[in-house]
Amino acid sequence: MLRELSIRNLAVIEEVTVGFHDGFHVLTGETGAGKSILIDALILLIGGRGSSDMVRYGCDKAEMEATFDLPAGHPVWRAIERLGLQGSSEDLLIIRRELSAQGKSSCRINGSIANLTMLREVGECLVNVHGQHEHQSLLKSEHHLEWLDLFAGEKVAGLKREYQAAFSRYGEVRQALKNAQDTSRHNMQMLDLYKFQLQEIRSAGLKKDEWDQLQEEKEKLSHSEKLMTHASAAYGLLFDGGSLEGISSAIAKLEDIKAYDSAVLEPLLEQLKGAFYQAEDAAHQLRGYRDSVQSDPERLDVIEDRLTVIGGLRRKYGDTVADILAYYKKIKHEADLIENRDEHIRQLEASLQSAHAEASALGESLSQQRLAAAELLSASVELQLKDLGMSRTVFRASLQRQPQGDGYRLGLNGIDEADFLLAPNPGEPLKPLSKIASGGEMSRIMLALKSIFAEIDQVPVLIFDEVDTGVSGRAAQAIAEKMSQLSGKCQVFSITHLPQVACMADYHYEISKDVVRDRTVTSVKELSDRERIEELARMLGGVEVTDKTRHHAQEMLVLADRQKGA
Known part of the structure; x- marks a missing residue:
């Protein structure tokens, strides 16, 4: 509240x-x-x-x-x-x-x-706000189906969701068929373009991680001389420069004196031995690396040519080799659809027929549920109108369908269109609200509908x-x-x-x-109660409030309390 x-x-x-x-x-x-x-x-x-x-x-x-x-x-x-x-x-x-x-x-x-x-x-x-202008929504038949579906509840709501999913699939297939039936020159031009692009990408023989691997190999070959020079120098500093020989001599000296102060010298000796073995191992690995470095100008030329080819494809078709391959897969599918247009159209026509049948069946089930709800809504509104002084008024929630082919025209909300019809007086035919209802009748119809929907919409x-x-x-x-x-x-x-x-x-x-x-x-x-009497008296009597209007106002309040307590 x-x-x-x-x-x-x-x-x-x-x-x-x-x-x-x-x-x-x-x-x-x-x-x-x-x-x-x-x-x-x-x-x-x-x-x-x-x-x-x-x-x-x-x-x-x-x-x-x-x-x-x-x-x-x-x-x-x-x-x-x-x-x-x-x-x-x-x-x-x-x-x-x-x-x-x-x-x-x-x-x-x-x-x-x-x-x-x-x-x-x-x-x-x-909050729901209803005023004189709000009555205009009652005059628009496109809103009537929404009111009816809300009244029908979850059973219709569930069927409606199923139908709309089927209708969406039907629309997608219908659009795909329309696209496939397009025999314009544009499609032929696109086919020629696709064939050229497919041949260009296919002839390149791309591999997914090739670009990164080639870049890495190019970097190594481009700096092979520097790699070999510096690796040899590092190896020389370790072996020929005497680094290992110096550590070995230091170890021998400590071996001779460790017995005199073992508590201090023994740990130092172990550190030097560890450093010697690590340096010796690193030197052997450097020698192996130095011997493995090769200068191959011909291979470098091959790599640079290959990178140029892939770079050209990247500029045209994608930022990465994976993007290029994905584009290739996409246009191959498009080209196949254009080349095999007749077979594709036959498949889509069969799918369209199946999708239409599914949506039509769900639409029919939805319509049957709506018919039952329409009868209940009509009876409920007439009962409310009876309380509102329109006891002889006939109200109908009417459903119509638009024939199409062997069935009915499908729409977003099903095969139905709804219209609220009214006959205010006995012997008169039912007519749409927009053609028959007065302002006072519209107020009461709106109030009748809101009385019904108050518990439904919460x-x-x-x-x-x-x-x-x-x-x-x-x-x-x-x-x-x-x-x-x-x-x-x-x-x-x-x-x-x-x-x-x-x-x-x-x-x-x-x-x-x-x-x-x-x-x-x-x-x-x-x-307050006294102030209410004065206000009601003003509403009854206008500018001049008299004892008579006050008495009338008080009487109205007493009768109202009696009515509410009945």
């Missing part, structure tokens, strides 16, 4: 912090007082677009923060884990957003920096921004009662001008606008 909302320097709001409760909340106030700014703040906090125009005039930035209290199993925690954000040990989720006067935005989720995409993904799990906060506009009398009362019932499943907020809606709320907030130090300031106040 939304527990607290803080706003600073957003439009006409200078600073507001307001706490909320479980249940049904209404926000009322004069037109222009700033009721919708609270909703705008929440929309910004769940990833809505912001602009510098929203920052209060003369301020550097606007700041918004919302605190949500959510159970451990709520889907939002999975989203936060998936995004790599910080969770909470107290089941609290704190979202903060700042909007600068230059239009820059910064967001934090439980203290972790987040971008707008992350904020929207988290926000989708937290969004804890529902906000209705003046969805009761254009509704009055019994219809308004029915909407109020439905919102009150809906608040038993989630937290409900309604911005309203109707006293029939306001009296049914569990909590009533007044938004007012005043001028302080020549600046307009909006404030939010949770009303």
Whole structure:
């Protein structure tokens, strides 16, 4: 649930912090007082677009923060884990957003920096906002299939994932077939180029580690004279220079006197003997190395020619010999496809037929599940509409298919297209919502659908921004009662001008606008029982509040409490 909302320097709001409760909340106030700014703040906090125009005039930035209290199993925690954000040990989720006067935005989720995409993904799990403009989504049939699939649940969702994987494979094969059927001059030109490149690489007879081995051998041959000279000099210094002879003489001298001071001389003697054996071994190895060094100008010329050939291939086809060989394998495959085009096309046509059959079968299974869900959704909506004063209205979630060949046209979401149809009055035919529903009917249909989906999508906060506009009398009362019932499943907020809606709320907030130090300031106040009577009386009577309107307001609250307790 939304527990607290803080706003600073957003439009006409200078600073507001307001706490909320479980249940049904209404926000009322004069037109222009700033009721919708609270909703705008929440929309910004769940990833809505912001602009510098929203920052209060003369301020550097606007700041918004919302605190949500959510159970451990709520889907939002999975989203936060998936995004790599910080969770909470107290089941609290704190979202903060700042909007600068230059239009820059910064967001934090439980203290972790987040971008707008992350904020929207988290926000989708937290808040649904519905207003008069939101009804437009109900008029667009492309959204109806999404609503139906959400209602159908995991069984349809699993089938839909299987179908979309099959549809993706079908699309890949279809594209491959289209490419293979391309008989343009470009393909023939590419084949000639591939043949030339294949011959050039093949004739080089490349070996995977050849370049490094040749470079090493070249380095050795290029410096063979220096290697031999210095190795001979080092050998001479050890043997002919007397180094070994000197160490041997020192050993003999110590052997003669070690008996007189063995504690000191014995360890020194052992060190000299070790040094002598190591130097002698090194000298023998130097002699062997010196004898192995050869000068081979012809071999050096061969290596340099080979490196030139490989270097040319590296400039054309890859940074390493391995890259060149990988490119060779790739263009060989491409050349084979072009040369064996007819056989390749036959194989792709067979694969396409198989992929189409698989996707069609899954699409048919998905469609059957949707048909069953459509009947249940239609019956559920009609039941909700009955509570909303539309008892004789017929609602149908209708599915259509587009024939194609021996089957139906495949789309990303299956073979179905959905449309919500309505017959408001007995004897009238079913027609699309866009052609028949009035504003008041749209409000009630939206409310009916949200009553059904509240438990399915698990969004804890529902906000209705003046969805009761254009509704009055019994219809308004029915909407109020439905919102009150809906608040038993989630937290409900309604911005309203109707006293029939306001009296049914569990909590009533007044938004007012005043001028302080020549600046307009909006404030939010949770009303007491007495203050609720005054506000309802204002809504009933307009500018002049009389004892009669106060009495009427009090009576409405009593009747509302009785209705909620029924």
